[in-house]
């Protein structure tokens with residue numbers, strides 16, 4: 001039995017990336033910064049959706065190497081860059097980006113700092129598209145009114161939102177992964193590869209217990225002129 005790459009599982013969520021991108025107004029050759037791009041699964045999708053210049057930025061060199069290999073294979077090296085730098089130590093100029101894309105990153109690196117840096121980098125009326133759990137966003141901003149008020153203070157307004165289907169992390173990602181692991185248990189495979197896959201078992205049981213907690217959305221935020 002062939003061991004699939006985890007990126008193949010990750011790709012199931014690209015349909016939401018696509019939906020979110022299509023809700024943005026048309027921007028000719030946009031400059032897009034994908035923060036915490038990892039192996040570039042959403043970054044490469046963005047390259048297919050736009051004719052723009054795309055920068056994937058991450059601090060994990062191993063992930064970036066994998067990303068660079070894919071860019072080479074796809075012949076995208078001229079238009080898409082994989083850059084090893086922290087979001088908070090980048091050298092990009094003020095107001096140099098049309099779109100900042102951040103899937104599953106801001107809760108790790110800190111919301112306030114991330115919004116501040118996004119605000120600095122975005123052109124006037126530029127877009128910040130971030131993926132987060134509804135649970136985290138609701139508790140952070142205490143409901144839609146609190147959210148809008150807090151967002152304005154950070155210099156953004158909610159432009160649109162793509163809700164993933166309910167329990168998506170379970171039904172679309174971890175349940176198929178669990179089924180695959182079960183099949184692999186009955187097959188003789190390289191123990192190192194098996195170890196690589198079983199490291200996901202904790203995540204599987206965590207999501208299985210309470211899938212709703214992990215429901216996500218793509219939040220499409222637009223930079224507003226002045227922070228309130």
Ligand SMILES: C[S@@+](CC[C@H](N)C(=O)[O-])C[C@H]1O[C@@H](n2cnc3c(N)ncnc32)[C@H](O)[C@@H]1O
Nearest residue numbers: 036037038057058059060086087103104105109
């Ligand atoms: C949960 S992963 C998300 C990867 C990718 N966006 C995706 O959706 O498949 C979070 C990524 O953020 C990266 N990261 C952590 N701290 C960072 C920082 N200060 N600047 C940029 N990226 C960072 C991690 O290395 C990791 O690849």
